Structure formats: C-alpha cells, structure tokens
Amino acid sequence: MSGLANEPAVDRAGEREIVLRDIRLMGDRQAVDIRFADGRIAAIGATAVAEADPQAQILDVAGRIGLPGLVDLHTHLREPGREDAETIETGCQAAALGGYTAVHAMANTQPVADTAGVVEQVWRRGREVGLCDVIPVGAVTIGLSGERLAELAAMAESAARVRVFSDDGICVSDPLLMRRALEYVKAFDGVIAQHAQEPRLTVEAQMNEGALSGELGLTGWPAVAEEAIIARDVLLAEHVRSRLHVCHLSTRGSVEVVRWAKARGIDVTAEVTPHHLMLTEELARSYDPLYKVNPPLRTVDDVHAVREGLADGTIDIVATDHAPHAHEDKDCEWGAGAFGMLGLQTAIGVVAATMVEPGHLTWADVAQRMSVVPARIGRVEGQGRPLAVGEPANMVIIDPDAPWLVSADQMASRSQNTPFVEHTLPASVWATFLRGRPTVLSGALV
Amino acid sequence: MKHLLSASDLTRDDAVSLLDTAAELASVTDRAVKKLPTLRGRTVANLFFEDSTRTRLSFEAAAKRLSADVITFTAKGSSVSKGETLKDTALTLEAMGAQVIVLRHHASGAAQRLAQSGWIEASVINAGDGTHEHPTQALLDAYTLRQHLREGAGDLEGLSVVIVGDILHSRVARSNVALLTTLGARVTLVAPPTLVPVGVQTWPCEVSFDLDEALVGADAVMMLRVQTERMTAAYFPSVHEYSRRYGLDSARAARMPDHAVVLHPGPMNRGMEITAEVADGPRALIVDQVANGVSVRMAVLYHVLSSQEGAP
Numbered sequence: 020m021s022g023l024a025n026e027p028a029v030d031r032a033g034e035r036e037i038v039l040r041d042i043r044l045m046g047d048r049q050a051v052d053i054r055f056a057d058g059r060i061a062a063i064g065a066t067a068v069a070e071a072d073p074q075a076q077i078l079d080v081a082g083r084i085g086l087p088g089l090v091d092l093h094t095h096l097r098e099p100g101r102e103d104a105e106t107i108e109t110g111c112q113a114a115a116l117g118g119y120t121a122v123h124a125m126a127n128t129q130p131v132a133d134t135a136g137v138v139e140q141v142w143r144r145g146r147e148v149g150l151c152d153v154i155p156v157g158a159v160t161i162g163l164s165g166e167r168l169a170e171l172a173a174m175a176e177s178a179a180r181v182r183v184f185s186d187d188g189i190c191v192s193d194p195l196l197m198r199r200a201l202e203y204v205k206a207f208d209g210v211i212a213q214h215a216q217e218p219r220l221t222v223e224a225q226m227n228e229g230a231l232s233g234e235l236g237l238t239g240w241p242a243v244a245e246e247a248i249i250a251r252d253v254l255l256a257e258h259v260r261s262r263l264h265v266c267h268l269s270t271r272g273s274v275e276v277v278r279w280a281k282a283r284g285i286d287v288t289a290e291v292t293p294h295h296l297m298l299t300e301e302l303a304r305s306y307d308p309l310y311k312v313n314p315p316l317r318t319v320d321d322v323h324a325v326r327e328g329l330a331d332g333t334i335d336i337v338a339t340d341h342a343p344h345a346h347e348d349k350d351c352e353w354g355a356g357a358f359g360m361l362g363l364q365t366a367i368g369v370v371a372a373t374m375v376e377p378g379h380l381t382w383a384d385v386a387q388r389m390s391v392v393p394a395r396i397g398r399v400e401g402q403g404r405p406l407a408v409g410e411p412a413n414m415v416i417i418d419p420d421a422p423w424l425v426s427a428d429q430m431a432s433r434s435q436n437t438p439f440v441e442h443t444l445p446a447s448v449w450a451t452f453l454r455g456r457p458t459v460l461s462g463a464l465v
Numbered sequence: 466m467k468h469l470l471s472a473s474d475l476t477r478d479d480a481v482s483l484l485d486t487a488a489e490l491a492s493v494t495d496r497a498v499k500k501l502p503t504l505r506g507r508t509v510a511n512l513f514f515e516d517s518t519r520t521r522l523s524f525e526a527a528a529k530r531l532s533a534d535v536i537t538f539t540a541k542g543s544s545v546s547k548g549e550t551l552k553d554t555a556l557t558l559e560a561m562g563a564q565v566i567v568l569r570h571h572a573s574g575a576a577q578r579l580a581q582s583g584w585i586e587a588s589v590i591n592a593g594d595g596t597h598e599h600p601t602q603a604l605l606d607a608y609t610l611r612q613h614l615r616e617g618a619g620d621l622e623g624l625s626v627v628i629v630g631d632i633l634h635s636r637v638a639r640s641n642v643a644l645l646t647t648l649g650a651r652v653t654l655v656a657p658p659t660l661v662p663v664g665v666q667t668w669p670c671e672v673s674f675d676l677d678e679a680l681v682g683a684d685a686v687m688m689l690r691v692q693t694e695r696m697t698a699a700y701f702p703s704v705h706e707y708s709r710r711y712g713l714d715s716a717r718a719a720r721m722p723d724h725a726v727v728l729h730p731g732p733m734n735r736g737m738e739i740t741a742e743v744a745d746g747p748r749a750l751i752v753d754q755v756a757n758g759v760s761v762r763m764a765v766l767y768h769v770l771s772s773q774e775g776a777p
Contacts, residue, residue, distance in 0.1 A: 225573075228663050229663060229664050230663070230664025230665075230666075230667040231664070232662070232663070232664070233633075233662030233663055233664040233665060233668075234639075234664070234667075234668075235573060235574065235597060236573035236574075236594070236595050236596040236597030236598065236636060236639060237573050237574070237595075237596075237597075238596075239663060241663070305581070306573070306574030306575075306577050306578045306581075307578070307582075347550075350552060350582075351550055351551060351552060351578075352551050352570065352572040352574060352575040352578045352579075353572060353573065353574045353575075353578065354571070354572030354573065354574075354575070354595065355550070355551070355572060
C-alpha cells in the first residue's frame with residue numbers, strides 16, 4: 020500500500036516526473052520550482068530541477084498560483100439514476116476543469132445512496148474514471164424519507180469510507196431523528212451535513228420571501244425557515260457533543276446563528292455556495308428557472324453577510340452544490356423548473372471575483388476554505404494537505420489574471436445550467452494534478 | 466403593444482387609451498349585428514392550463530366580435546392534461562397559425578416566460594398567471610369604475626378604492642393595485658394579516674386590517690373570492706369569523722357613501738365574502754364587470770394585433 024487512501028491500484032512505474040517551474044505556492048510573492056514523482060511532491064526549490072530525472076516533463080508555470088487540489092463537500096453527480104443530467108465521468112471532468120481533486124457525491128441519486136452497496140458503486144466508478152477522488156455522501160435516512168436511519172455504520176465501514184451523511188435536498192426535520200443521527204455517527208467520526216429547511220415553513224416555496232416574492236407572486240422561502248433549523252441543530256449538537264455541518268447557508272441570520280454557536284464552542288462547520296456569494300433574488304424577475312435554486316438566491320444584504328462570514332471564518336468553506344439538470348427541466352416556466360445550478364467549473368472564478376479581488380481573502384485563505392478545511396470536515400485522507408515534500412501531489416494551478424467570459428457550451432457537464440453565463444470571471448484554472456498526474460493542462464482536459 | 470403581461474407595464478396614457486378603445490368597441494355590443502370585421506383573417510389562441518370558464522368565454526366572445534378565428538385549448542381533455550409542456554403546446558398553437566396566445570396558467574410568470582423565452586414569435590396576453598397578475602381583469606375593473614364614477618372618460622384621479630380579501634394569493638389584487646394607482650386612484654388593501662404578502666409596505670397602497678374603518682369615504686369596494694383551500698390552511702380560524710370581520714353584508718354596505726359601488730371579480734362565494742343582498746343589490750356592478758370584460762378584451766386584442774407587422 021502506498022498510504023494514499025484513494026489511490027487506484029495502478030502501476031506507476033515508468034510514469035514521468037513533472038517539474039513545474041516558476042510557481043507561486045499558496046499565492047506567495049516568491050515563485051519556486053516544484054517536482055512531482057510517484058504521486059507525491061518530491062522536491063521544492065533548487066533541487067526540483069537540479070535532481071530531476073532527465074526524462075522529466077518540465078512545465079513553465081510563469082508565476083501562476085499553486086494551491087492544494089480543491090475539495091468539494093457538496094456535489095451532485097446524478098449517477099446512478101439521472102445519467103441524462105450528469106454522469107460520474109462528466110461530473111469529474113467538470114470538477115477537474117474547476118481545479119478539484121476530490122468531490123463528495125451527494126446521496127440523492129436513484130437509487131438513493133443509503134446502503135453500502137450503492138456508495139461502493141459510486142466510489143468504484145469514480146476510481147475507474149480517475150479524474151478526481153469521488154467520495155460518496157451517505158443518506159441519513161432510508162430513501163431520504165426522514166423516517167428511519169439508514170445503515171450509517173455499514174457505509175462508514177465500506178470501501179467508500181463514508182464520513183459525511185446528508186439527506187441533502189430534504190431537511191432532517193424530525194428533531195428526535197436528527198438528535199439520534201448526530202449521536203450515532205460519533206462512533207465512526209462522522210458528520211451530519213444538514214440541509215436546513217423547515218418543511219412546513221416552505222411548502223411549495225419558489226424564491227426568497229420578501230417584497231420581491233410578493234410582487235412576483237411566487238411563494239416565499241423565508242430566511243427563518245433556514246435559521247430556525249440551524250439554531251435547533253447547533254443546540255442539539257452541543258447537547259449530544261457531536262459535530263454538525265450546515266450545508267449552503269444563505270442568510271444573514273444564519274451567519275449570526277453560526278457565529279454565536281462557534282463562540283459558544285459548539286462543533287459546527289458551515290458552507291456557502293459560489294452562487295450565494297455572487298447572485299441575488301433580483302434574477303427571479305426574469306422568471307427564468309436558470310436562477311431557481313434551493314436555498315434560493317437571497318438579498319444583497321445576505322450576500323454581504325455570507326461574504327463577511329466567509330472572510331472572518333464563521334463560514335468555514337465554499338462548497339459548490341453543483342446541481343446539473345437536463346435542458347427540459349430548466350426550459351420551462353419557473354414553477355415547473357428544477358432547483359439547482361452548476362458550480363464546479365466556475366467556483367474558483369466566483370471566489371476570486373467576490374472574495375479575493377475585493378481583498379476579503381488571500382489565495383492562502385482560499386486554499387483553507389476550498390481544500391484544507393473541506394478535506395478535514397470530510398475526514399478525507401490525502402487531500403487538502405500542505406504543499407510540502409512527501410505530501411500527495413494534488414494541486415490546482417490558478418491563473419489569477421486570465422478573465423473568461425462564461426458560456427454554457429464551455430461546461431463539461433452533461434447539463435448546461437450555469438447561472439454565470441455572460442459573467443466575466445477574473446481567474447481561471449490553468450492546470451490540475453491528481454497525485455502527480457495532470458488531469459487538466461492549459462485549461463483543457465488532458 | 467406587442468404583449469400584455471403585467472398591468473404595471475402600462476403607463477397612464479396606455480391605460481386610458483385602452484379604456485377609450487374599449488368604450489368605442491362597446492357600442493358594437495349595442496348593435497343588432499354584434500360583429501366588426503377588424504381582425505378578420507387573424508387567429509387568436511386561448512390556452513387555458515387552468516379552468517376559467519368566464520375568462521375564456523370572455524376572450525372568445527371578444528375575439529369573435531372582432532371577426533378573428535379562435536382556437537381554444539383547455540386543460541381538461543386536451544394534450545395539456547396528458548402532460549404536454551407549456552413550450553410544446555405554445556409551439557403547436559403557433560404552428561396552427563396563432564398570432565396571439567391568450568394564456569391562463571397556474572405558474573406565476575408563465576406569460577412573461579412564454580413571451581421572453583424565444584420559444585415563439587406570437588404575442589402573449591396574460592389571462593392570469595398563478596398568484597401574480599391578471600391585467601385584463603384590472604382593465605375591466607378600471608373600465609367599470611370609470612363608467613360609473615367618472616362618466617366613462619379620462620382616468621381615476623382621486624378615487625378611493627378598497628380591495629378586500631386574500632391579497633396574498635390574488636392576481637386580481639396585484640394587477641389592480643398597479644393599474645388603479647397608475648390611473649390616479651388611492652387603493653387600500655384590507656385582509657387578515659395572514660393573507661397580506663410580506664413586503665406589502667413597498668406597494669403603492671395602504672393596508673388595513675379593519676374593514677369598517679377602510680370603508681369610510683370609499684368610492685368603491687372590491688371583494689375578492691376566498692378559495693376553499695385557504696379555509697382549511699390556518700389563514701383564519703373559521704369561515705364565520707372571516708365573514709364577520711371581512712365579509713360585506715348590507716349593514717356594512719349601508720355605511721358606505723351613497724354613490725359607492727361594489728365589485729367582485731367572480732365567481733362569488735355568496736355568504737362568505739359577500740352576502741346575497743349586497744351581491745344582488747343596487748350598488749353591485751358585478752354583471753356590468755362581465756359585460757365590460759368583453760369590451761376591454763376586444764380593445765386589448767385590437768391593440769396587440771395592430772402592433773404586429775402586416776396588421777390590418
């Protein structure tokens with residue numbers, strides 16, 4: 020065993036070393052050289068070139084920025100069940116192009132990932148594709164029905180090593196069931212990732228509730244429906260001394276509740292999506308379901324609050340909630356449209372635009388929020404590691420000065436529902452390496 | 466005017482001009498042969514995803530009086546009930562030659578989406594979209610108010626109109642707030658707080674929870690239908706309590722100024738939001754509203770079709 024938990028069992032003998040010249044690790048001002056060999060970082064600095072194998076492939080990075088490969092805690096790959104919208108292969112292509120070396124595949128597939136069999140199938144298919152590590156998320160309850168716990172330990176002990184459990188798309192709203200789930204996963208260091216949505220307060224909800232929903236005649240999804248569940252769950256997590264992860268937090272009130280919980284010492288982490296960092300409910304005026312997502316796009320004030328929360332660490336990570344939908348599920352009236360947006364390919368560009376360019380985060384901070392901490396929350400081995408000799412060579416190279424105009428046909432996903440069409444994002448992914456092997460070079464799949 | 470999607474798209478001049486056209490066309494209704502050749506050879510499609518006999522018949526009558534050909538698709542017994550999408554149904558109707566699609570749909574924004582999605586070239590008239598808008602209803606209400614309180618001319622400057630009932634779910638209320646205020650009226654919404662939308666303070670109108678107070682000095686009161694599904698969804702404790710606080714009975718109506726009129730978009734729940742005495746009483750203009758609906762829809766069809774290329 021190599022010790023890299025997710026490394027596919029392939030013969031790496033004869034694979035060429037790679038030397039990256041003139042790379043700014045973690046956004047340092049000073050550029051260095053770095054060499055990958057046998058899936059790991061073999062050298063950093065002068066010896067990277069001096070002691071390289073004569074056959075080594077040498078790439079001039081020209082001062083671009085190297086971060087540990089990104090880790091997404093919240094991805095919908097749709098396989099099994101909706102391969103017309105996305106497959107593990109196309110989703111992993113989008114992930115690699117977005118700089119990701121690991122993604123957590125959400126459980127709301129058909130069949131639901133609520134047994135060891137299904138999670139192992141997803142995990143194996145990810146290994147076959149080999150573009151990034153696919154780490155299945157297990158359902159909390161059987162069939163996402165919110166009634167009985169799924170066999171969480173069986174999923175944890177399977178080859179897929181599930182640590183994150185979520186009924187994402189549906190809230191575990193029964194407080195007793197949520198308490199039991201939080202308690203039960205302590206046995207194997209798991210975490211419950213809650214989709215915080217009080218179901219009775221959001222019956223038939225279509226968009227953020229406020230003056231605009233009243234004007235547009237769309238049923239409101241009030242902020243309190245999210246905040247009330249988060250408040251309940253942090254208190255439950257405190258009571259049973261377990262850890263809680265809050266999915267796609269979207270309101271100012273939610274940021275305040277999590278801030279309060281952390282100050283109290285509660286073991287809670289939270290994520291925000293790129294779309295909630297950039298877009299607002301005003302887009303619903305078009306009645307174009309491209310902008311329909313759950314939780315909904317909120318107000319400008321909420322956008323400012325989640326940016327502040329991400330900057331000060333109240334929100335731990337950015338997670339994409341990449342949600343591919345077939346064309347016909349978006350090419351319709353708002354009410355009939357599906358909830359969800361693509362996110363993997365555009366995430367780093369959106370974070371650059373909303374957090375790095377305005378000075379809220381450094382690139383080293385971005386590495387924490389998009390790689391190191393998501394890997395830690397998911398207890399993922401071999402990902403989100405420091406860029407140091409001996410560590411797995413998982414890396415994204417970002418060109419911070421390569422603006423790109425997003426268009427739907429650039430999406431590697433089987434679906435094209437990106438809400439960032441026509442947006443110019445300031446940074447792009449130049450290369451991605453998974454255990455020393457390039458998956459993306461010069462912005463294209465290898 | 467390529468489309469009519471929302472009452473708030475209409476300026477005061479647009480609205481007055483539509484009402485003036487409706488008044489001219491109304492004179493046709495008084496003739497022995499109730500038909501004008503204006504839209505001969507043009508095709509109007511009524512696409513009704515939601516049942517609405519009165520609005521559908523009103524649009525049909527309007528189109529026929531202008532000599533247009535009419536195709537009607539309704540939810541029951543058509544491809545719509547077999548799960549055909551809005552997009553496909555609209556494409557089908559356009560392929561059959563429809564130049565105007567009159568759309569009633571349960572999804573808010575459906576008419577705007579149909580008009581702006583690039584699916585079709587035809588004009589779209591919103592005949593009610595979810596809980597969003599019902600602009601021709603607002604036009605016929607404005608027409609009726611103008612006819613009875615402003616001698617059938619000009620705008621509604623200075624009129625005080627009270628709209629009572631399920632504001633939250635009412636497309637009639639939204640369109641009327643937009644149109645009546647554009648025409649210069651002062652609108653007061655009255656409802657139990659559970660049936661008032663969040664953010665209503667940003668609307669160009671007053672809101673009251675007290676019907677008796679709001680009726681003082683009102684020139685008109687419009688009673689909205691309370692859908693049966695609201696009656697069991699905790700918006701108010703009981704039909705009786707609703708009727709007592711927000712229903713219009715003859716005692717309440719008697720406290721209104723002598724000239725004040727009563728409107729209802731129909732269909733009515735007699736005994737719920739309005740008593741039979743008031744509905745059939747001298748202040749009620751409910752039958753006038755229905756007649757005016759045909760004239761107003763003739764005017765809308767005329768304005769929309771004459772904006773198209775090659776229009777007669």
